[in-house]
Amino acid sequence: xxxxxxxxxxxxxxxxxxxxxxxxxxxxxxxxxxxxxxxxxxxxxxxxxxxxxxxxxxxxxxxxxxxxxxxxxxxxxxxxxxxxxxxxxxxxxxxxxx
Amino acid sequence: xxxxxxxxxxxxxxxxxxxxxxxxxxxxxxxxxxxxxxxxxxxxxxxxxxxxxxxxxxxxxxxxxxxxxxxxxxxxxxxxxxxxxxxxxxxxxxxxxxxxxxxxxxxxxxxxxxxxxxxxxxxxxxxxxxxxxxx
Numbered sequence: 001x002x003x004x005x006x007x008x009x010x011x012x013x014x015x016x017x018x019x020x021x022x023x024x025x026x027x028x029x030x031x032x033x034x035x036x037x038x039x040x041x042x043x044x045x046x047x048x049x050x051x052x053x054x055x056x057x058x059x060x061x062x063x064x065x066x067x068x069x070x071x072x073x074x075x076x077x078x079x080x081x082x083x084x085x086x087x088x089x090x091x092x093x094x095x096x097x098x
Numbered sequence: 099x100x101x102x103x104x105x106x107x108x109x110x111x112x113x114x115x116x117x118x119x120x121x122x123x124x125x126x127x128x129x130x131x132x133x134x135x136x137x138x139x140x141x142x143x144x145x146x147x148x149x150x151x152x153x154x155x156x157x158x159x160x161x162x163x164x165x166x167x168x169x170x171x172x173x174x175x176x177x178x179x180x181x182x183x184x185x186x187x188x189x190x191x192x193x194x195x196x197x198x199x200x201x202x203x204x205x206x207x208x209x210x211x212x213x214x215x216x217x218x219x220x221x222x223x224x225x226x227x228x229x230x231x232x233x
Contacts, residue, residue, distance in 0.1 A: 019136070022144040023111055051133045053140040054205030064196045081133045088211050089204055090192030 001049075003031050010040040010071070017048030020056030029059045036063075040071035047077035057091060064094060074098055101161035106146045106177060114143050114160050118173065121162045125169065127233050134212040135171065138229055141205035142175050142184075150179025150225065169233045170214070177225050184227065185210075185218045 001018030012035055020028060036042070042063065052060075060075075067073035075097045078086070086092040102117045104110045115136055122132050139160075146158045159176040189210075190203040210216055215230035 021111070021137075021140040022147070023108055051137055053137045053144070054201065054208060055140070055144065057204055058201040061196060061199055061201060068196060081130060085137075085208060088192075088208060089190075090194070093193075094196045094199065 001027060003028060005031065005035065007035065007039075010038060011043065012036070012039045012041070013043045013045060015045040015048065019050050020052035020059075022053060022055040025053075025055035025059045028056070029062065032059070032063050032066075036066055036070075039067075042067050042071070042073040044073070044075045045077055046075055046079070046082060049079070049082065051079075051081050052085060057085070057089060060091070060095065072096070099161060099163045101159055103157055103159045105155055106143070106150060106158040106179075107155055108144075108147055111140060111143050111147065115139050117160065118162055121164070122171065125164055125171075125233065127171070131231055131233055135173070135229075135231055138173070138209045138213060141209050142227055142229070144205070145182075145184060146175060146177045146179065146225075149182055150177040152180075170230055171233060172228060172230045174229075175225075175227045178223055179225065181220050182225055183218050183220070185216065 001016060001020060001024035004015040006013040064073055073096060075095055078097050086095060100121060104113060118139060119132060150156060156179055161174040163172045184206045187203045187206060189207050213229045214232045217228045219226050
């Protein structure tokens, strides 16, 4: 997986490409930890993401909890496979998918 | 039937996925089913990596069989580690809020829901977990 990062003032955009799974989820977790201070809007672009496993869900939940405290988190360009995972696990009610 | 025996390490999840994908591509498996199977590999092989031999590492075998009429794929994960039945775990409550949410059990729950059959047995000192997906 690759992560393309774009920070404009308090808006952080992370564009993911590949698979968000056991092997790659720590990469996203580290990136969020390192960049989240002062961010009021976190946008995750899933346009290049094939799928995610529960390891990815764990990182998204952690990010959502942080952003519930300091602003807003939005996930964009979610494919059908990932949307099904969100619905199946109840994450569609926790996350904001646009 | 084809099988791969490999050390249960994080780095090898990718090799197991590539091994299974190669067999799936050979039978023109639809992309959606392939991605669901790839997720299942991440969860199930990942479980072996994290729990079976801790703190040591050990081997795992992944076997893939293709059945006809209807076409289905059976994938079996075998390890010689600690006895562990992931199916014994209760399904997670998927209605809780972000703050109340516990991530435990979500992976195996996803596998249960996306596969057509799943079974576990402990035999001769081996954890044997089997999934079946109709293609």
